[in-house]
Amino acid sequence: MKTSNLIVEKKKLAYGIHMFWIENELVANNAKAGQFVIFRIHENGERIPLTIAGVKDGTFRVIVKAVGKSTYELCRFEKGDKIIDIVGPLGQPSEIKNYGNVLVIGGGVGIATIIPIVKELKNHRNRVDVILAARNKDYFVLEEEFKEVDNLYFVTNDGSRGMKGYAHEMMEKLLKKKKYDISWAIGPSLMMKACSEVAKKYDLKIWVSLNAIMVDGTGMCGGCRVRISDELKYTCVDGPEFDGRLVDWESFNTRLIQYKEEEKLALEKYLEKVGEPTWL
Amino acid sequence: MAVKDRIPPIERDPQKRAKDFFEVSLGYDEERAVLEAQRCLQCSIPTCVKGCPVGIDIPGFIKQIAQKNFEEAYKILKDYNSLPAVCGRVCPQEIQCEGACILNKAGKPISIGNLERFAADWASKNNVEDEIQIDKNQNKKIAVIGSGPSGLTTSAELAKKGYTVDLFEVFHTPGGVLVYGIPEFRLPKDIVKKEVSFLEKLGVNIILNIPVGFAIHPQEILENYDAVFIGVGAGTPKFMNIDGTELNGVYSANEFLTRINLMKAYKFPQTDTPIKFAKKVVVIGGGNTAMDAARSALRLGAEVTIVYRRSENEMPARKEEIHHAKEEGVKFLTLTQPVRYIGRNGKLIAIECVKMKLGEPDESGRRKPIPIEGSNFIIETELAIEAIGTQSNKFLLSQFKGLELNKWGYIKADEFGRTSIPKVFAGGDIVTGAATVILAMGAGKKAAYAIDQFLK
């Protein structure tokens, strides 16, 4: 088994969004749509969960958005560098079968993470409509990988491409005219929440992928807990995908900012050390 | 003749040690060890041995210490227990070996744990090499899942018998609870490292970062190996699940301790994993895990209160840990039960508690705590750490279809770890529920024996 964790390809897709192909056959050969890995990038590193966004010949892909110290640092890694620890695949795979009409919504880096789900849905002969949402036209990363979908819609917050506005607005527009059997929405939690509200209104099942703060990823720490229709669930083992209509979004969103002060400090210290993050 | 008092181990000053993560007890020096060993009556029918789950020849090794044959003492220990430096430190001796020592009648049992630790530390300091004796190659392959004390023991025993052993661990560091749960100040991680390097010398392949069940499927394991040992621990934390459990500032002890021990969050921002440093911390529970969490929080600079619903007599933690916690300044609020977390802007600010009284003994034999109506009161705190126990971790089990579980969700296995699948053995917390290091090791040893029998 080749599990060298070597970066065999690296590409900047947009400002602060970087793609890595990494050699690890165990992950590549076992990964299913919807699953994730956890990285540790050096001896003092934290555990960073990342969605598996594709596999190919014993390698797998992640798309990383730089949001804080660890992801800034990771985006600096180049082809030939090694990730010291990679564990995965983790989490429950997406429930893919032949549903009929499916709507999939990807926002921000979520655009990359829905690729394996869309592919699998197509393999199961679904009709798949996709909404891609981003801040502006420069963030439609990997757009060419959506060629096989039935209808592709673009939404930008600034109107530089497709509809001006938000993903959930486009979603509602579609739902008014067309019936879907199931949907997925993956992206920033505010987007997932808004889409879940629309889904609820139209009585549509919606899967969202929760990016809770994790430590082990094996159900051992309880840090990734989230309230799903009044039950505590662990995102890493029960999820990461849940029915968005049942998620307690308020507590989920506050748990995401638990370490706001610490994260700010860590990034400041890091930038003091390395200077301007010109590589982003 | 009056029985002499036990010789106390050397311990660091509580004020000083409560500010760092270095080891609290320094154990015995040679002089103290010999004096303590000489107190042992060398009973012809030693009751102490019955109290030890692995039946160590206690008078035997103590006699060697009394005669200053420290290396010999170590070798005797090693015959029974591959981790004497660990067990000497963390076994609940007062209910095991020491609890069964005849001298309890005079109230002064032999400090068996400290003597065991002394012999192990002495051997380590004096570079006594463990004999590596490996039987002839059996040409059979065993998969061991989980590198806690049960997995480490099974691996070592089977490697010695000449089997090829692949030991899989999902974490980036081997050792299980010994590395992520029990803090450095109670069990220095170098001791675990040394044990792991011994396994490597025995030829065990330690393969880290492998979530068995996900990266390798149970079916694959069953096809590729002649036998399998599962020692994945109990692991999943329970919450009281009272109002506000999802507030920021509410931790499980497992998370709090993992951040500190495994991820070294106490060095943040030199290390990347954050932890909340708080002025006031409440820890809920009365076991070893609660004591470890409380004493860790104290070392991060907090004022710490342990809240426990029964009285101190019923606390399941080792007496020594309770004593150490008190010395260091942890406050105890017993007969108290939290009923609700109170938050502001998503952050914990206080806990509403109710006072309890003890009623009739329940099925555990301990007196049942009953809430006193109208006694509710509020404790202000920034952090709450729940240490109320764990339940069966379904991480592997959810993938291992066909393996029979008992009604509590743990793996059904007999005394030798045999499960409902002929090739598959299991032991440690995932069979018994949360227990002890020595029981997990004992289970690992028995399973290794049974696997050897099965393959012959």
Ligand SMILES: Cc1cc2nc3c(=O)[nH]c(=O)nc-3n(C[C@H](O)[C@H](O)[C@H](O)COP(=O)(O)OP(=O)(O)OC[C@H]3O[C@@H](n4cnc5c(N)ncnc54)[C@H](O)[C@@H]3O)c2cc1C
């Ligand atoms: C299942 C899962 C899949 C994910 N997939 C991707 C992905 O494909 N691409 C991607 O760019 N990001 C992904 N993330 C998020 C990514 O893990 C975080 O952005 C990253 O850990 C932030 O670390 P940081 O030090 O750069 O930022 P920080 O400054 O530490 O934090 C910035 C924000 O990231 C989140 N975060 C911080 N630590 C963690 C942690 N240990 N686990 C999860 N979130 C954390 C918090 O909400 C925080 O506010 C995923 C998260 C999860 C749980």
Ligand SMILES: Cc1cc2nc3c(=O)[nH]c(=O)nc-3n(C[C@H](O)[C@H](O)[C@H](O)COP(=O)(O)OP(=O)(O)OC[C@H]3O[C@@H](n4cnc5c(N)ncnc54)[C@H](O)[C@@H]3O)c2cc1C
């Ligand atoms: C904080 C704390 C303090 C304690 N203090 C004491 C004490 O003082 N004295 C005492 O005797 N006992 C103590 N205990 C209990 C003792 O540590 C446990 O009973 C013992 O560690 C159980 O050993 P184990 O081998 O069954 O499992 P564990 O030590 O839990 O190890 C299981 C290992 O399996 C790994 N694993 C799980 N799933 C998978 C998978 N699918 N693939 C690969 N690897 C996997 C885990 O990552 C872990 O490393 C304490 C426990 C805790 C939590």
Ligand code: SF4
């Ligand atoms: S292994 Fe534990 S119980 Fe047995 S003698 Fe040593 S300290 Fe006592």
Ligand code: SF4
């Ligand atoms: S019972 Fe006590 S005194 Fe007797 S042999 Fe054991 S340790 Fe020594």
Ligand code: FES
């Ligand atoms: S990350 Fe620890 S339980 Fe999910």
